[in-house]
Amino acid sequence: xxxxxxxxxxxxxxxxxxxxxxxxxxxxxxxxxxxxxxxxxxxxxxxxxxxxxxxxxxxxxxxxxxxxxxxxxxxxxxxxxxxxxxxx
Amino acid sequence: xxxxxxxxxxxxxxxxxxxxxxxxxxxxxxxxxxxxxxxxxxxxxxxxxxxxxxxxxxxxxxxxxxxxxxxxxxxxxxxxxxxxxxxxxxxxxxxxxxxxxxxxxxxxxxxxxxxxxxxxxxxxxxxxxxxxxxxxxxxxxxxxxxxxxxxxxxxxxxxx
Numbered sequence: 001x002x003x004x005x006x007x008x009x010x011x012x013x014x015x016x017x018x019x020x021x022x023x024x025x026x027x028x029x030x031x032x033x034x035x036x037x038x039x040x041x042x043x044x045x046x047x048x049x050x051x052x053x054x055x056x057x058x059x060x061x062x063x064x065x066x067x068x069x070x071x072x073x074x075x076x077x078x079x080x081x082x083x084x085x086x087x088x
Numbered sequence: 089x090x091x092x093x094x095x096x097x098x099x100x101x102x103x104x105x106x107x108x109x110x111x112x113x114x115x116x117x118x119x120x121x122x123x124x125x126x127x128x129x130x131x132x133x134x135x136x137x138x139x140x141x142x143x144x145x146x147x148x149x150x151x152x153x154x155x156x157x158x159x160x161x162x163x164x165x166x167x168x169x170x171x172x173x174x175x176x177x178x179x180x181x182x183x184x185x186x187x188x189x190x191x192x193x194x195x196x197x198x199x200x201x202x203x204x205x206x207x208x209x210x211x212x213x214x215x216x217x218x219x220x221x222x223x224x225x226x227x228x229x230x231x232x233x234x235x236x237x238x239x240x241x242x243x244x245x246x247x248x
Contacts, residue, residue, distance in 0.1 A: 001099065002106035013113035020120045024127060031131030060130060068123040076116045079152050083108050086101035087160035088167060088191040 021069070028065045032058055089181040093188055100192035104199065108156070111203050115152045118210035119145060148209055151220065155202035159195065159224070166231045167191040183241075190234045194227040201227075 035057040042050030122141040129137030167187070201223035 001102045006106050006109055009110050010113055013110075013117055016117055017120065020117070020124055024120065024124050027124065027128050027131065031127065034131060057130070061127060064123065064127045064130065068120060068127075072116060072119045072123070075119060075149065075152075076112060079112045079115055079156060082153070082156040083112065084156055084160040086104040086192075086195070087163040088097065088100065088104075088188065088195055 024065065024068055028061055031061050035061070089185060093185045097188050097192055100189075100196055103196055104192075107196065107199050107203055111152075111155060111199070111206060114203070114206045114210045115148060118148050118206055121210055122148065144209060148206065151202055151205055151209075154220075155199060155206075159198045159202065162198070162224070162228065163191055163195040166194065166228060166235075169232075169235050186234070190231055194231045197227045198224045 035054040038057070039051045039054030042048070042054060122145045125141040126138050126145075129135070129141060201220040205220040
């Protein structure tokens, strides 16, 4: 009964997922570029703290993106596995 | 009466399955929205955004687990406390119909509250977990009231 509506909602949700995943990649690439610029500038004029902060930032960004693309699908699988039948 | 009951309960069951499927989809969207916020916040140096998003992510997971593990258990518990038939004849049939429908409607209302909260989180709003819990509490209170009303109605309208 609700299948046609569900298909429409899931199609919109899939499009939104693809859009947000693309946006996340763009933001991560821009952030990575910013940190690389910060790191090289720091290395050029001898600001070791600036360089190390930039390296930590890049590592953090990579961890966040990996978390999004590896952890979230697992959460989805988990919720899908837990999806209960109607309790009435 | 039995045919009408089974038709309405089937309708509610299908609505439950559809809502649960949409809930998973929006949970994932909410998750990626919060991750996007974390990444942009960390690049911009906005610590508050990062912490808000991390706590929102935790609340999304808790809300998902509550919706899929907690709500069915609450509904089972309340349905077992609902008296099925308090008399005989039409009152008995009406009692059976009412107890089935009350359970189904309360379960759907609780899942709808959790879904609304998750939808709000997926569009970047605050995850209104407290509102979902309040609505679940209202549904539970309604079921408790109904469990008292059915025997009373059977008593006043006639028992065998």
